[in-house]
Amino acid sequence: MAITGIKGFNDILPNEVEKWHHIESAARRVFELYGFSEIRIPVLEKTELFSRSIGDATDIVEKEMYSFTDKGENRVTMRPEGTAGVMRSFIEHKLYAGDQVSKLYYLGPMFRYERPQKGRYRQFHQIGVELVGVDDPMADAQVLTMLQHFFAELGLHEPTLQINSLGCPECRPSYRQKLRDFLLERLERLCDDCKRRYENNPLRALDCKAAGCREATVDAPSVLDNLCSGCADHFEKTQNYLRVNGTPYEINARMVRGLDYYTRTTFELVTGLLGAQSAVAAGGRYDSLIEQLGGPSLPGIGFAMGVERVVLLLNQDDFRKSPDLFIAFLGEAARKEAFRLMCALQQEGISVEIDYEGKSLKSQMRRADKFNSRFTLILGEDELRKGTASLKDMDKGVQVDVPLVPEKIVSMVQSA
RNA sequence: GUGGCUGUGGUGAAGCGGUUAACACAAACGACUGUGACUCGUUCAUCCGUGGGUUCGAAUCCCAUCAGCCACCCCA
Known part of the structure; x- marks a missing residue:
């Protein structure tokens, strides 16, 4: 019996690679137009980096990481996402010293131990962007506009941009409590998953697919109505900037992000063409992450897109090359x-x-x-x-x- | 981690207890001995994911196992 590859770790064959080149070169072209520079960081990091940034209690850290002890007895992990490593590098090399603002992008493989399905693999690839050092909403709008520009460059107009605000450490806890109180009153009507979510991640109950949960939560308090004045103002201004340059978007107050470090603006580029996976790209603001990781107090915003998912959207095109x-x-x-x-x-x-x-x-x-x-x-x-x-x-x-x-x-x- | 579906050649597939395991595409060669695309011909699975069982007889039935896909959870 010939040796086969590992489950969820796919070969990208020559024919497919043409699409990848197409996507990667479009990303480089567009991002560099907006002043972003590539950064290349290792695939392996100390496990602690991810538990501190993504969040100890998240599924990613709890059960999806490829972690092991190396020969020097160090706990290490194959990166499940890119932001944490980029920020680690940013802090370690004091990239903030040269200029107040840093614009970085990266691309490469990420690893999560999940059951593979359409648009989801154990080794998958992300192209991501980080804009550090600006908390003005103009940065939010700029990043979102660039993301839209990138998809337009690929000729893809189908995915739609949804935005939301998750608030900040000031206003989120009280909203969270308010939501939990609301859910507690109708716990009986929620599905088993949501009963569990009520405990660890109440926000998640808002985008449950079960019909019963949808009905039970129609009148749920919205994050957007419970933002502090600073966050509300930030969200309002972000939208103003988007309107100014004509970037289309819709508000989805029920959108939840999976990583703990997100604050204020969060967003997803969603499509109905990827089976159960709707997000092609997603990201948000992370204003306390850098400080949390031992760096200076600097805000940041970024996104990552799943390259395999973009490839899936590109299925019609023929990228075959022929000799002269x-x-x-x-x-x-x-x-x-x-x-x-x-x-x-x-x-x-x-x-x-x-x-x-x-x-x-x-x-x-x-x-x-x-x-x-x-x-x-x-x-x-x-x-x-x-x-x-x-x-x-x-x-x-x-x-x-x-x-x-x-x-x-x-x-x-x-x-x- | 849980559930459902599927496993026949390079590919798409027919076959559903006894067939030389159909057909199509792809591929190779030839008809056209120095010229492609169209046409025609020839070749191309001793074997049906793997292991075991039932049977006179199994790709076809049963069990196990592995793999793939899709979905749940979660996420790009």
Whole structure:
């Protein structure tokens, strides 16, 4: 029995990788337009980093982390998300020293031990952004606008932006209590999951899918009505900025985020095209995280998108690449010349394919067709004696004689 | 961690107790001995996820196991 890969750890095959390149280069292009720079951080961090930032009681930390003890007896974890590591690095290297504002982006694999399903894998990839050092709502709007810009760049208009505010350490606890009181009164009507949520994460009960819970919570107090004046003002201004530049959004007061460090603005880019997974990208503000991790008191806001989920939305497109030229040859003398030309042309920036086996001309032509090559250069004994070859335009079906001079061939291929 | 569905070649699949395990696509070669796409022909699963059982006989029934998918929880 051949060895197989690990559950939830997927190979991204050459065909698929084209889509990934497309997404990654769009991200780089757009984010850099907004002044963000890439940061590359390790995949492994001390376990403590995640328990302190994401939150000890969250499912991610409680049961989904790939944690182990290394040979030096250190408790380490394969990162389940990117923000914590980026902030650790930010603090460790005092990136705040150079400029008040830091704009960073990252991309790479994340790991969570979950049961795989559509759009969810144990090793998955995120492209994320962090804007640190600004608490003005303009930063919130800027990040959201950039996220929308990125999706527009990919030609995806379907996912919609939903925003909410989770309040701050000032106003959230009292809202949370208010909500718990509300839930307690109708605990009987809630599903078993929500009875549990009532205990550890009452906010979650608000976006329960069960019909009974939806009915029971229609009149639930809204976070947005219970924000302190600072948070309310921040949320209002964020929306004003979004309106100013015409970024479409909707408010979803029942949206909950899974990580403990979020404050104030939170958001998701949701779609109905991913099965049970609706969030393609999500994020929020984290104004106390950096200080909590032992850094200076600086606010931040960011998001991460699930690359696999974006790939799923891109399913229709064909990213197949085809070579500029295919060289077909007949006989050993022609084989050498074909090899010489192929190398010379490749160095000139022309992509060339060849049949290494040198089978029948028919077979080689079929191969040229299969590659969808723009041109085929046919090199036989007769041509070789004359110092020429036939260059065939595969779409038009016409062919002309060309001298065996790489520069000539380059110009003919490029001018087409 | 829980639940449901599915497992036949490179792919999509038919077959539902006795078949040479259909068909289609892909692939290779040939008809066209130096020219692709169309057409035609030939080749391409001694084996039906794996292990065991029932039976004269199993891809087809039973059990176990593994894998995949989807959903719940949770999340990008």
